[in-house]
Amino acid sequence: MSILNLQIGQCGNQVASKFMHDMTYQWDEYSEFTRSKIVDQYFQVPDKGSPFPNSVLIDMEPKVVDRCIEDSSKYELWNYNSKFSFTKQHGSGNNWAYGYYLFDTEYGDELLEIIRKMIEKIDYLYGFLVFQSLAGGTGSGFGTHLVEAIKIHNPKVNMMNVAIWPYSTGEVILQNYNSILTMSRLIQHSDGVISLYNDEELKLCKIGKKIKNPTYKDINTVISEKLLSVFFPCANTEEKHPALRGFDTNDIISHLGILPQTNMLTMNSYPLCPDDSKQFNALTWAGLLNEVSRSFQNNSRDSSKWAKSFGNIMYMRGEEVYKYNDYSLMEDPNLYREDITTGLKILKDSYSLHGHEKSCTVLSNSSQITYPLEQALRKSVLMFRNKAYVHHYEKCNFTEEDFKESFTVARDALLNYKP
Ligand SMILES: Nc1nc2c(ncn2[C@@H]2O[C@H](COP(=O)(O)OP(=O)(O)OP(=O)(O)O)[C@@H](O)[C@H]2O)c(=O)[nH]1
Ligand SMILES: [Mg+2]
16 A cells, blocks of 8 residues: 655655655654554565665756755665656756646656556555645646646546645746646646645744744755654544544545545644744643644634635644543534535544654645635736736747636636635
Protein backbone atom coordinates (compact mmCIF):
# COMPACT_ATOMS: atom_id res chain seq x y z
CA MET A 1 0.00 0.00 0.00
CA SER A 2 2.09 2.89 -1.21
CA ILE A 3 2.00 6.51 -2.18
CA LEU A 4 4.09 7.86 -5.03
CA ASN A 5 5.43 11.36 -4.42
CA LEU A 6 6.00 13.68 -7.33
CA GLN A 7 8.12 16.70 -6.42
CA ILE A 8 7.99 19.30 -9.17
CA GLY A 9 9.89 22.56 -9.71
CA GLN A 10 12.05 24.38 -7.17
CA CYS A 11 9.39 24.76 -4.51
CA GLY A 12 7.93 21.26 -4.99
CA ASN A 13 11.36 19.66 -4.65
CA GLN A 14 12.47 21.70 -1.65
CA VAL A 15 9.23 21.22 0.27
CA ALA A 16 8.91 17.51 -0.50
CA SER A 17 12.56 16.82 0.35
CA LYS A 18 12.15 18.45 3.74
CA PHE A 19 8.94 16.49 4.31
CA MET A 20 10.62 13.17 3.48
CA HIS A 21 13.63 14.06 5.61
CA ASP A 22 11.46 14.90 8.61
CA MET A 23 9.32 11.79 8.13
CA THR A 24 12.22 9.61 9.30
CA TYR A 25 14.00 12.16 11.49
CA GLN A 26 13.51 10.51 14.89
CA TRP A 27 13.45 6.97 13.61
CA ASP A 28 14.84 5.39 16.78
CA GLU A 29 11.96 6.80 18.80
CA TYR A 30 9.18 5.48 16.57
CA SER A 31 7.10 2.42 17.41
CA GLU A 32 7.29 -0.72 15.29
CA PHE A 33 3.84 0.14 13.93
CA THR A 34 4.97 3.60 12.82
CA ARG A 35 8.18 2.39 11.22
CA SER A 36 6.50 -0.35 9.25
CA LYS A 37 3.78 2.02 8.05
CA ILE A 38 6.35 4.58 6.91
CA VAL A 39 8.35 1.98 5.00
CA ASP A 40 5.21 0.46 3.47
CA GLN A 41 3.81 3.74 2.44
CA TYR A 42 6.77 5.81 1.31
CA PHE A 43 9.84 3.62 0.60
CA GLN A 44 11.36 0.92 -1.55
CA VAL A 45 13.78 -1.44 0.15
CA PRO A 46 15.89 -3.10 -2.54
CA ASP A 47 17.85 -6.34 -1.95
CA LYS A 48 21.05 -4.43 -2.58
CA GLY A 49 21.76 -0.77 -1.90
CA SER A 50 20.01 1.62 0.41
CA PRO A 51 16.27 2.23 0.71
CA PHE A 52 14.88 5.04 -1.42
CA PRO A 53 11.59 6.92 -1.35
CA ASN A 54 8.82 6.33 -3.88
CA SER A 55 9.58 9.80 -5.17
CA VAL A 56 10.20 11.19 -8.63
CA LEU A 57 12.12 14.48 -8.64
CA ILE A 58 11.20 16.73 -11.54
CA ASP A 59 12.43 20.12 -12.69
CA MET A 60 13.28 21.93 -15.90
CA GLU A 61 16.63 22.93 -14.39
CA PRO A 62 19.07 20.49 -12.76
CA LYS A 63 20.24 22.61 -9.80
CA VAL A 64 17.55 22.00 -7.21
CA VAL A 65 17.02 18.32 -8.00
CA ASP A 66 20.78 17.69 -7.93
CA ARG A 67 21.00 19.37 -4.54
CA CYS A 68 18.12 17.32 -3.10
CA ILE A 69 19.80 14.11 -4.28
CA GLU A 70 23.19 15.24 -3.00
CA ASP A 71 21.79 16.22 0.44
CA SER A 72 20.04 12.88 0.78
CA SER A 73 23.25 11.00 -0.07
CA LYS A 74 24.41 11.96 3.45
CA TYR A 75 21.36 10.46 5.18
CA GLU A 76 21.89 7.23 7.05
CA LEU A 77 18.50 5.64 6.53
CA TRP A 78 17.75 6.33 2.89
CA ASN A 79 18.87 8.23 -0.20
CA TYR A 80 16.98 9.44 -3.23
CA ASN A 81 17.47 7.20 -6.26
CA SER A 82 18.70 9.40 -9.10
CA LYS A 83 17.21 6.98 -11.64
CA PHE A 84 13.89 8.47 -10.67
CA SER A 85 14.71 12.05 -11.45
CA PHE A 86 13.99 14.15 -14.50
CA THR A 87 15.74 17.42 -15.32
CA LYS A 88 16.41 19.57 -18.38
CA GLN A 89 18.59 22.56 -19.01
CA HIS A 90 16.07 25.40 -19.02
CA GLY A 91 13.36 26.63 -16.66
CA SER A 92 9.81 27.46 -17.57
CA GLY A 93 10.40 31.18 -16.91
CA ASN A 94 7.52 31.48 -14.45
CA ASN A 95 5.14 31.00 -17.36
CA TRP A 96 2.39 28.44 -16.74
CA ALA A 97 1.65 28.06 -20.44
CA TYR A 98 5.29 27.44 -21.29
CA GLY A 99 5.56 24.68 -18.68
CA TYR A 100 2.28 23.17 -19.88
CA TYR A 101 3.43 23.38 -23.50
CA LEU A 102 6.83 21.79 -22.79
CA PHE A 103 5.10 18.77 -21.33
CA ASP A 104 2.85 18.49 -24.34
CA THR A 105 5.39 18.95 -27.06
CA GLU A 106 8.73 17.80 -25.70
CA TYR A 107 9.03 15.91 -22.47
CA GLY A 108 5.74 14.37 -21.38
CA ASP A 109 6.35 10.87 -22.73
CA GLU A 110 9.88 10.65 -21.34
CA LEU A 111 8.71 11.63 -17.86
CA LEU A 112 5.66 9.35 -17.92
CA GLU A 113 8.02 6.47 -18.72
CA ILE A 114 10.10 7.20 -15.59
CA ILE A 115 6.94 7.33 -13.50
CA ARG A 116 5.71 4.09 -15.07
CA LYS A 117 8.97 2.39 -14.03
CA MET A 118 8.50 3.60 -10.47
CA ILE A 119 4.90 2.32 -10.45
CA GLU A 120 6.17 -1.10 -11.61
CA LYS A 121 8.33 -1.31 -8.49
CA ILE A 122 5.43 -0.62 -6.15
CA ASP A 123 3.30 -3.56 -4.97
CA TYR A 124 0.08 -1.71 -4.57
CA LEU A 125 -0.12 1.96 -5.47
CA TYR A 126 -3.14 3.72 -4.08
CA GLY A 127 -2.25 7.38 -4.37
CA PHE A 128 -0.12 10.11 -5.85
CA LEU A 129 1.00 13.02 -3.71
CA VAL A 130 2.15 15.94 -5.84
CA PHE A 131 4.17 18.86 -4.44
CA GLN A 132 4.23 22.08 -6.45
CA SER A 133 4.09 25.85 -6.19
CA LEU A 134 1.25 27.68 -7.87
CA ALA A 135 3.37 30.59 -9.08
CA GLY A 136 6.35 29.28 -11.07
CA GLY A 137 6.19 27.80 -14.55
CA THR A 138 7.39 24.25 -13.95
CA GLY A 139 5.56 23.24 -10.77
CA SER A 140 2.42 24.95 -11.93
CA GLY A 141 2.24 24.52 -15.73
CA PHE A 142 4.33 21.41 -16.35
CA GLY A 143 2.99 19.93 -13.09
CA THR A 144 -0.62 20.56 -14.08
CA HIS A 145 -0.19 18.79 -17.39
CA LEU A 146 1.51 15.91 -15.61
CA VAL A 147 -1.44 15.58 -13.21
CA GLU A 148 -3.86 15.48 -16.15
CA ALA A 149 -1.79 12.85 -17.98
CA ILE A 150 -1.42 10.66 -14.89
CA LYS A 151 -5.15 10.76 -14.29
CA ILE A 152 -5.73 9.51 -17.83
CA HIS A 153 -3.25 6.63 -17.40
CA ASN A 154 -4.25 5.72 -13.83
CA PRO A 155 -7.88 6.73 -13.42
CA LYS A 156 -8.41 4.53 -10.34
CA VAL A 157 -5.43 5.76 -8.37
CA ASN A 158 -6.25 8.81 -6.32
CA MET A 159 -4.41 12.07 -6.66
CA MET A 160 -3.68 14.57 -3.91
CA ASN A 161 -1.81 17.83 -4.42
CA VAL A 162 0.11 20.03 -2.03
CA ALA A 163 -0.10 23.52 -3.54
CA ILE A 164 2.06 26.34 -2.19
CA TRP A 165 0.51 29.78 -2.71
CA PRO A 166 2.88 32.69 -3.48
CA TYR A 167 3.37 35.71 -1.23
CA SER A 168 0.42 38.00 -1.86
CA THR A 169 2.78 40.94 -2.26
CA GLY A 170 3.98 39.11 -5.34
CA GLU A 171 7.51 38.12 -6.29
CA VAL A 172 6.42 36.73 -9.63
CA ILE A 173 4.62 39.09 -11.99
CA LEU A 174 2.54 36.28 -13.52
CA GLN A 175 1.71 34.60 -10.22
CA ASN A 176 -2.01 35.34 -10.18
CA TYR A 177 -2.52 33.97 -13.68
CA ASN A 178 -0.38 30.94 -12.87
CA SER A 179 -2.23 30.29 -9.60
CA ILE A 180 -5.68 30.48 -11.18
CA LEU A 181 -4.70 28.37 -14.19
CA THR A 182 -3.22 25.69 -11.91
CA MET A 183 -6.06 25.72 -9.40
CA SER A 184 -8.71 25.60 -12.14
CA ARG A 185 -7.14 22.43 -13.58
CA LEU A 186 -6.52 20.82 -10.20
CA ILE A 187 -10.13 21.54 -9.26
CA GLN A 188 -11.08 19.35 -12.22
CA HIS A 189 -8.47 16.59 -11.98
CA SER A 190 -7.27 16.23 -8.40
CA ASP A 191 -9.03 14.35 -5.61
CA GLY A 192 -7.87 16.85 -3.01
CA VAL A 193 -5.73 19.98 -3.18
CA ILE A 194 -4.13 21.00 0.11
CA SER A 195 -3.34 24.72 0.05
CA LEU A 196 -0.48 26.17 2.08
CA TYR A 197 0.39 29.84 2.06
CA ASN A 198 3.87 31.36 2.03
CA ASP A 199 2.44 34.51 3.67
CA GLU A 200 1.10 32.53 6.61
CA GLU A 201 4.23 30.42 7.04
CA LEU A 202 6.46 33.51 6.85
CA LYS A 203 4.39 35.14 9.59
CA LEU A 204 4.77 32.05 11.73
CA CYS A 205 8.53 32.12 11.31
CA LYS A 206 8.76 35.83 12.13
CA ILE A 207 6.25 36.18 14.94
CA GLY A 208 6.12 32.67 16.33
CA LYS A 209 9.71 31.55 15.92
CA LYS A 210 11.20 35.06 16.12
CA ILE A 211 13.32 34.54 13.01
CA LYS A 212 14.24 37.98 11.66
CA ASN A 213 14.72 37.12 8.01
CA PRO A 214 13.25 33.69 7.40
CA THR A 215 14.62 31.71 4.47
CA TYR A 216 12.80 29.09 2.42
CA LYS A 217 14.49 26.55 4.67
CA ASP A 218 12.70 28.02 7.72
CA ILE A 219 9.40 28.26 5.88
CA ASN A 220 9.69 24.69 4.63
CA THR A 221 10.28 23.50 8.18
CA VAL A 222 6.91 24.91 9.18
CA ILE A 223 5.22 23.48 6.08
CA SER A 224 6.77 20.09 6.71
CA GLU A 225 5.46 20.11 10.30
CA LYS A 226 1.96 20.80 9.08
CA LEU A 227 2.09 18.11 6.41
CA LEU A 228 3.51 15.53 8.78
CA SER A 229 0.73 16.14 11.25
CA VAL A 230 -1.55 14.69 8.56
CA PHE A 231 0.64 12.25 6.63
CA PHE A 232 2.63 10.76 9.51
CA PRO A 233 1.16 7.39 10.55
CA CYS A 234 -1.57 7.53 13.16
CA ALA A 235 -2.03 4.48 15.41
CA ASN A 236 -5.55 5.57 16.34
CA THR A 237 -6.23 2.65 18.62
CA GLU A 238 -9.36 4.28 20.00
CA GLU A 239 -12.59 2.43 19.40
CA LYS A 240 -14.41 5.32 17.75
CA HIS A 241 -12.84 5.00 14.30
CA PRO A 242 -10.61 1.93 14.49
CA ALA A 243 -10.34 1.46 10.75
CA LEU A 244 -9.08 4.94 9.98
CA ARG A 245 -5.38 5.44 9.53
CA GLY A 246 -5.43 9.10 8.57
CA PHE A 247 -2.36 9.33 6.43
CA ASP A 248 -4.01 7.11 3.84
CA THR A 249 -5.15 9.37 1.01
CA ASN A 250 -8.18 7.12 0.35
CA ASP A 251 -9.37 7.76 3.90
CA ILE A 252 -8.80 11.47 3.60
CA ILE A 253 -10.74 11.73 0.37
CA SER A 254 -13.67 9.63 1.50
CA HIS A 255 -14.01 11.41 4.85
CA LEU A 256 -13.79 14.98 3.68
CA GLY A 257 -16.93 14.95 1.60
CA ILE A 258 -14.95 15.58 -1.55
CA LEU A 259 -17.18 15.81 -4.57
CA PRO A 260 -16.21 16.86 -8.09
CA GLN A 261 -15.04 20.47 -7.91
CA THR A 262 -15.29 20.71 -4.13
CA ASN A 263 -11.81 19.38 -3.47
CA MET A 264 -9.93 22.36 -2.01
CA LEU A 265 -8.51 21.61 1.43
CA THR A 266 -6.96 23.79 4.11
CA MET A 267 -5.12 23.12 7.35
CA ASN A 268 -5.36 24.63 10.81
CA SER A 269 -2.64 23.56 13.19
CA TYR A 270 -1.87 24.28 16.89
CA PRO A 271 0.41 24.97 18.60
CA LEU A 272 1.83 26.97 15.72
CA CYS A 273 5.45 26.76 16.80
CA PRO A 274 7.42 25.91 19.91
CA ASP A 275 7.88 29.43 21.20
CA ASP A 276 4.59 30.83 20.05
CA SER A 277 3.07 32.77 22.94
CA LYS A 278 -0.33 31.24 22.26
CA GLN A 279 0.90 27.84 23.19
CA PHE A 280 0.84 28.76 26.87
CA ASN A 281 -2.97 28.92 26.72
CA ALA A 282 -3.14 25.88 24.57
CA LEU A 283 -1.14 23.32 26.47
CA THR A 284 -4.27 21.40 27.37
CA TRP A 285 -6.32 19.46 24.84
CA ALA A 286 -9.28 21.74 25.56
CA GLY A 287 -7.08 24.79 24.85
CA LEU A 288 -5.82 23.33 21.56
CA LEU A 289 -9.33 22.51 20.38
CA ASN A 290 -10.41 26.01 21.31
CA GLU A 291 -7.62 27.54 19.17
CA VAL A 292 -8.32 25.26 16.21
CA SER A 293 -12.07 25.82 16.26
CA ARG A 294 -11.60 29.61 16.53
CA SER A 295 -9.74 29.64 13.25
CA PHE A 296 -13.04 28.74 11.56
CA GLN A 297 -14.71 31.83 12.94
CA ASN A 298 -12.95 34.37 10.75
CA ASN A 299 -12.65 36.62 13.80
CA SER A 300 -16.37 37.13 13.85
CA ARG A 301 -19.18 36.46 16.30
CA ASP A 302 -21.63 36.30 13.43
CA SER A 303 -22.15 32.59 12.75
CA SER A 304 -23.14 33.26 9.13
CA LYS A 305 -19.53 34.33 8.60
CA TRP A 306 -17.99 31.18 9.99
CA ALA A 307 -16.16 28.98 7.51
CA LYS A 308 -18.56 26.16 6.64
CA SER A 309 -17.19 22.68 6.14
CA PHE A 310 -18.14 19.75 3.96
CA GLY A 311 -16.02 17.71 6.33
CA ASN A 312 -13.13 17.91 8.78
CA ILE A 313 -10.52 15.44 9.98
CA MET A 314 -8.88 16.30 13.27
CA TYR A 315 -5.46 14.78 14.04
CA MET A 316 -4.59 14.81 17.74
CA ARG A 317 -1.09 13.72 18.63
CA GLY A 318 0.65 13.58 21.97
CA GLU A 319 0.39 12.91 25.64
CA GLU A 320 -2.73 11.44 27.21
CA VAL A 321 -4.60 11.82 23.97
CA TYR A 322 -6.77 8.78 24.55
CA LYS A 323 -8.07 10.19 27.83
CA TYR A 324 -9.55 13.25 26.19
CA ASN A 325 -12.95 12.97 24.54
CA ASP A 326 -14.76 16.30 24.52
CA TYR A 327 -14.89 17.33 20.87
CA SER A 328 -17.91 19.62 21.17
CA LEU A 329 -16.05 22.74 20.01
CA MET A 330 -15.17 21.11 16.70
CA GLU A 331 -18.59 19.45 16.43
CA ASP A 332 -20.42 22.80 16.67
CA PRO A 333 -23.06 22.82 13.88
CA ASN A 334 -22.00 26.40 13.03
CA LEU A 335 -18.82 24.94 11.54
CA TYR A 336 -20.67 22.72 9.07
CA ARG A 337 -22.86 23.15 6.04
CA GLU A 338 -26.54 22.55 6.49
CA ASP A 339 -27.09 20.81 3.15
CA ILE A 340 -24.25 18.33 2.98
CA THR A 341 -21.57 17.35 5.45
CA THR A 342 -19.64 14.32 6.59
CA GLY A 343 -19.00 16.01 9.93
CA LEU A 344 -15.91 15.51 12.07
CA LYS A 345 -13.55 12.52 12.10
CA ILE A 346 -10.95 12.18 14.80
CA LEU A 347 -7.60 10.46 14.58
CA LYS A 348 -5.23 10.04 17.50
CA ASP A 349 -1.73 8.92 18.28
CA SER A 350 0.10 9.20 21.57
CA TYR A 351 3.42 9.90 19.82
CA SER A 352 4.10 13.65 19.89
CA LEU A 353 5.43 15.22 16.75
CA HIS A 354 7.86 18.14 16.33
CA GLY A 355 8.77 18.36 20.00
CA HIS A 356 5.28 19.49 21.02
CA GLU A 357 3.80 17.69 24.00
CA LYS A 358 0.49 17.84 22.23
CA SER A 359 -0.60 19.04 18.83
CA CYS A 360 -3.84 19.31 16.97
CA THR A 361 -4.37 19.76 13.23
CA VAL A 362 -7.62 19.98 11.34
CA LEU A 363 -7.62 19.15 7.65
CA SER A 364 -10.70 20.77 6.30
CA ASN A 365 -12.80 20.82 3.17
CA SER A 366 -14.37 24.19 3.85
CA SER A 367 -15.00 27.71 2.64
CA GLN A 368 -11.68 28.81 4.19
CA ILE A 369 -10.24 28.46 0.69
CA THR A 370 -12.52 31.07 -0.83
CA TYR A 371 -10.62 34.21 0.22
CA PRO A 372 -7.25 33.42 -1.44
CA LEU A 373 -8.93 32.01 -4.52
CA GLU A 374 -11.21 35.05 -4.88
CA GLN A 375 -8.26 37.40 -4.51
CA ALA A 376 -6.16 35.64 -7.15
CA LEU A 377 -9.16 35.45 -9.47
CA ARG A 378 -9.99 39.13 -9.05
CA LYS A 379 -6.41 40.17 -9.80
CA SER A 380 -6.14 37.83 -12.78
CA VAL A 381 -9.36 39.04 -14.34
CA LEU A 382 -8.23 42.64 -13.92
CA MET A 383 -4.92 41.91 -15.65
CA PHE A 384 -6.66 39.92 -18.36
CA ARG A 385 -9.10 42.77 -19.11
CA ASN A 386 -6.07 44.98 -19.65
CA LYS A 387 -4.51 42.26 -21.79
CA ALA A 388 -1.48 42.33 -19.51
CA TYR A 389 1.08 39.65 -20.40
CA VAL A 390 -1.52 37.60 -22.27
CA HIS A 391 0.78 37.41 -25.30
CA HIS A 392 3.34 35.42 -23.23
CA TYR A 393 0.72 32.69 -22.94
CA GLU A 394 -0.55 32.99 -26.49
CA LYS A 395 2.97 32.28 -27.73
CA CYS A 396 2.58 28.86 -26.13
CA ASN A 397 -0.77 28.06 -27.77
CA PHE A 398 -2.80 29.20 -24.76
CA THR A 399 -5.68 31.31 -26.04
CA GLU A 400 -7.90 34.00 -24.56
CA GLU A 401 -10.72 31.43 -24.59
CA ASP A 402 -8.56 29.13 -22.46
CA PHE A 403 -8.11 31.93 -19.94
CA LYS A 404 -11.86 32.57 -19.83
CA GLU A 405 -12.58 28.89 -19.35
CA SER A 406 -10.21 28.74 -16.35
CA PHE A 407 -11.85 31.80 -14.80
CA THR A 408 -15.24 30.13 -15.17
CA VAL A 409 -14.05 26.92 -13.49
CA ALA A 410 -12.62 28.92 -10.58
CA ARG A 411 -15.84 30.97 -10.26
CA ASP A 412 -18.01 27.85 -10.28
CA ALA A 413 -15.84 26.20 -7.65
CA LEU A 414 -16.17 29.29 -5.45
CA LEU A 415 -19.96 29.05 -5.79
CA ASN A 416 -19.82 25.42 -4.64
CA TYR A 417 -18.26 26.61 -1.39
CA LYS A 418 -20.88 29.27 -0.71
CA PRO A 419 -22.95 28.07 2.27
N1 LIG B 1 7.55 27.60 0.61
C1 LIG B 1 8.40 27.64 -0.42
N2 LIG B 1 8.13 28.38 -1.50
C2 LIG B 1 9.01 28.38 -2.51
C3 LIG B 1 10.23 27.67 -2.45
N3 LIG B 1 10.89 27.89 -3.62
C4 LIG B 1 10.11 28.70 -4.36
N4 LIG B 1 8.96 28.99 -3.70
C5 LIG B 1 7.81 29.78 -4.17
O1 LIG B 1 7.45 29.24 -5.43
C6 LIG B 1 7.09 30.26 -6.34
C7 LIG B 1 8.00 30.17 -7.52
O2 LIG B 1 7.92 28.87 -8.04
P1 LIG B 1 9.15 27.89 -8.24
O3 LIG B 1 8.81 26.58 -7.57
O4 LIG B 1 10.42 28.55 -7.88
O5 LIG B 1 9.10 27.73 -9.82
P2 LIG B 1 9.33 26.44 -10.70
O6 LIG B 1 8.21 25.50 -10.49
O7 LIG B 1 10.70 25.93 -10.46
O8 LIG B 1 9.16 27.03 -12.18
P3 LIG B 1 10.21 27.86 -13.12
O9 LIG B 1 11.39 28.21 -12.25
O10 LIG B 1 9.41 29.01 -13.59
O11 LIG B 1 10.58 26.92 -14.20
C8 LIG B 1 7.17 31.55 -5.57
O12 LIG B 1 5.88 31.83 -5.07
C9 LIG B 1 8.12 31.23 -4.41
O13 LIG B 1 7.82 31.97 -3.27
C10 LIG B 1 10.50 26.90 -1.28
O14 LIG B 1 11.51 26.23 -1.13
N5 LIG B 1 9.55 26.93 -0.31
MG1 LIG C 1 12.52 26.79 -11.20
